[in-house]
Amino acid sequence: MKTVFIRTVAAFAFNGLLALQSTLNAQVLNYEPTLADVRYGKYDRNVLDVFQVKTATPAPVLIFFHGGGWMAGDKKSFDPDPILKKGIAVVAANYRFTTGTPDAAPYPAPMLDSARVVQFVRSMAKEWNIDPNRVALTGGSAGAVICMWIAYRDDMARPQSTDPVERFSTRVTCVIPQSGPTTLDPKLIRKRIGGNPTVHPALLPFFGVKSLEELDAPDKQQLIAEASPITHVTKDAPPTFMQYGFPLGGTPLPENAPFNTSIHHPEFGVMLKEKLDAVGVENILQTKDDGSDPQALSQFLVKHLKPDAVPSAK
Numbered sequence: 001m002k003t004v005f006i007r008t009v010a011a012f013a014f015n016g017l018l019a020l021q022s023t024l025n026a027q028v029l030n031y032e033p034t035l036a037d038v039r040y041g042k043y044d045r046n047v048l049d050v051f052q053v054k055t056a057t058p059a060p061v062l063i064f065f066h067g068g069g070w071m072a073g074d075k076k077s078f079d080p081d082p083i084l085k086k087g088i089a090v091v092a093a094n095y096r097f098t099t100g101t102p103d104a105a106p107y108p109a110p111m112l113d114s115a116r117v118v119q120f121v122r123s124m125a126k127e128w129n130i131d132p133n134r135v136a137l138t139g140g141s142a143g144a145v146i147c148m149w150i151a152y153r154d155d156m157a158r159p160q161s162t163d164p165v166e167r168f169s170t171r172v173t174c175v176i177p178q179s180g181p182t183t184l185d186p187k188l189i190r191k192r193i194g195g196n197p198t199v200h201p202a203l204l205p206f207f208g209v210k211s212l213e214e215l216d217a218p219d220k221q222q223l224i225a226e227a228s229p230i231t232h233v234t235k236d237a238p239p240t241f242m243q244y245g246f247p248l249g250g251t252p253l254p255e256n257a258p259f260n261t262s263i264h265h266p267e268f269g270v271m272l273k274e275k276l277d278a279v280g281v282e283n284i285l286q287t288k289d290d291g292s293d294p295q296a297l298s299q300f301l302v303k304h305l306k307p308d309a310v311p312s313a314k
Contacts, residue, residue, distance in 0.1 A: 031076050033092075035128075040093070040120040040165075043103045046113060048093035048120075050128060051080045058125065060134030060173075060305035061089040063117060067141030067179075069202030070098040070110050086298070087307035089130055093117040095146070099205040106208030107227050114146045115156050119168040132168075134305050137175045141264060142202065144180025148229035148272075151175040152237050174239040174304040176297065179264040182272040183228040186212055192271060194252025195262030233275045239282040241300045242269040247288045 033049035040046050053059050062083050066073040075092035083090050095113035097104045118135065125132040137147035150156075156170040183189065184206070186199045198212065207223060209215060215224060225231045244266035251267050266287040276283040284300060286292045293299075 031079075041113060041116055043096050043113065044101065045094040045096050045103065046116075047075075048091055048117060049075055051084055051090040051092075052128060053084050053087055053089050055087060055129065055308050057308060058129050058131035059087060059089045060136070060307050061091060061121060061130045062136045062138055062176075062301070062305070063121060063147075064090065064092045065095065065114050065117075065137070065139035065143035065146045066092070067139065067143045069200070070142045070206055071100055071202055072097070073142070083301075086302060088136075088301070088305055089128070091117070091121055098202070098208075104205075107206050107223065110142070111146055111149050111227075115150050115170045116165065118150060118170045118172065119157070119165050122168040123165050133173075135172045136301060136305055137172050138178065139180070140178040141180060144177035145182075145184070145229060147175050148177050148180060148182065148240075149227070149232070151240075152229050152232035152234070154232075172238055174241070174300070176241045176243070176301065178243045179245055180229075180242070180268065181263055182230045182268045185224050185228060186215060189262075190252075192251065193262050193265050193267050194254065195257040195265075196255055196259060200259050200263045230272055230275055233272070233279065233281070235279040235281065237276065237279070237281045239300070239304055240272070240276060240284070241297055242266075242272060242283065242285045243297060244269055244285075244287045248290065 034052040035050040037047040038050060040048055064075070064078045066075055066077050075094050078090070078092045080090035080092070093114065095117070096109045098106050098110065118137070121130065121135065122132040124130070137151055139147045150170055151172050153170070157168055158166045161167055181189070184203065186203065189199050190197065204210065204212070207215060207220065209220065214220060244264065246261060246264060246266055248266050248270070251265065253262050253265070266285070269285045269287070273283055273285045284296060286296060
């Protein structure tokens with residue numbers, strides 16, 4: 001019997017434009033993993049769920065990281081069914097928060113946990129019938145930042161590590177960030193996006209500071225650059241499909257704009273697209289009411305992961 005969960009995070013928009021945002025209307029998701037709460041690391045929230053597909057050969061996999069400002073959220077906010085029906089396996093993972101739990105820690109803790117997820121999935125590829133050479137990442141909001149951060153960085157594999165999981169690559173085939181801030185620089189955000197001068201309540205615990213003024217220190221400026229996905233874009237970045245649930249325009253936003261509007265604004269996508277275009281990396285930016293083909297995301301994922309046709313997802 002399938003367990004039914006009610007979540008305040010929207011399901012993955014595989015056949016239409018629907019960003020993953022914690023403020024959207026609750027939806028009922030059917031969530032029945034093949035393997036539940038598999039432990040991939042030593043921290044309490046280092047668990048993931050695996051959804052396998054019936055394929056004669058190893059299947060590609062899409063890994064999902066939830067949103068919630070690195071302070072809330074859960075892997076069960078993702079509806080895997082549309083992906084599984086395409087012959088693509090799914091992994092949904094939790095990671096450490098930056099505050100509020102015993103093992104909470106600031107940046108880079110959520111990112112490092114999530115990078116380990118990619119490595120762990122590859123380490124289990126044979127057992128889970130997954131192709132380690134066809135791995136995609138997706139996530140909404142904070143999860144989008146995580147998947148871009150992993151995707152654009154140099155490979156974090158440590159071939160000489162005593163931990164066998166760390167020897168696996170973190171490089172991926174493609175990335176699908178949804179409603180993701182592409183920079184975490186408060187000054188740049190206020191310039192390009194506008195909105196509340198404090199940017200977002202998640203920013204301070206993420207960087208482990210008490211005020212935005214602390215972020216002006218040279219070491220914190222370096223940390224901001226290191227944490228911002230856009231910093232790491234090179235010609236070797238994977239193909240990227242950006243999806244935002246708000247229309248373009250209207251920036252800079254007024255200071256009374258809702259946090260949800262400013263931190264998920266598609267102007268972040270414009271900034272990333274400028275960088276990706278400049279280095280010749282394939283990318284698509286899809287925003288609300290822009291007239292884009294609603295099947296474009298599905299086509300993008302199938303194009304790059306090349307799943308085999310399967311009669312059943314379970």
